[in-house]
Amino acid sequence: MTTVSEEMRQLGQELSTQxxxxxxxxxxxxxxxxxxxxxxAWRDAARYLRDAGYCHLSDLTAVDYLDRDPRFDLMAILASHERCDFIRLKTVLAEGQPVDSLVPIWTGSNWFEREIFDLFGIDFSEHPGLKRILLPADYQGHPLRKDYPVTGPAGSRFR
Incomplete structure (x- = not known):
């Protein structure tokens, strides 16, 4: 079993203090x-980690826990190429609760955030152009939410 490096453990302690x-x-x-x-603290913690060497935003995603409050987890996977390791930064969001965009830190988070908005309905404050990226602009609903109807929106046909 691989253990966390002492350097990474120290970074976790610094975050808990900061x-x-x-x-x-x-x-x-x-x-x-x-x-x-x-x-x-979402954006500030992400900036802190970037400045600590985790300068590559590898992924940004969300998970819907329908029966839990707060309902959503938002997770950024950050990589340090110098250390050859990853750290996950997570936050929890209630239904309808916005969170700060990471675009000011990583411009590449733009499309990740648009995808999360499109499929989960999570709003990113200060995003430069938050709009659907996969589905038509007039599409109703967010298909990766657990309460989304399995058959899709009323009147649609899947083939």
């Missing part, structure tokens, strides 16, 4: 660290 009021916790698993922060 963002104490908005720090929800951390977890070590398979040599990687996951850190949870509340939405007000």
């Amino acid at each position: 963002f104490a009021e908005n720090f929800l916790g951390s977890r070590e698993d398979r040599g990687e660290l996951t850190v949870w922060v509340l939405p007000p």
Whole structure:
């Protein structure tokens, strides 16, 4: 079993101190660290990690936990090429709760955020052009939400 490096463990401690009021916790698993922060610290924690060497936004995604409050997890997977490791930054969002865009930190998060908006309905504050990226502009609903009808929107046909 791979363990988290002492350097990564120290970074987790720094985050817990730096963002104490908005720090929800951390977890070590398979040599990687996951850190949870509340939405007000999302962008600042991401910037802190970028400045600490995690300068590559590898992925940004969401998960819908329909029966949980807050309903959504938002997760950024960040890579450090110098250290050859990853760290996950997560936050939790209630239904309809916006979160700060990461575009000011990583311009590449633009399309990730548009995809999450399109498929989950999560709103990113200060995004430069938040609009659907996969589905038509007039499409009703967000198909990766757990309460989305399996048959699709009324009147549509799938082939």
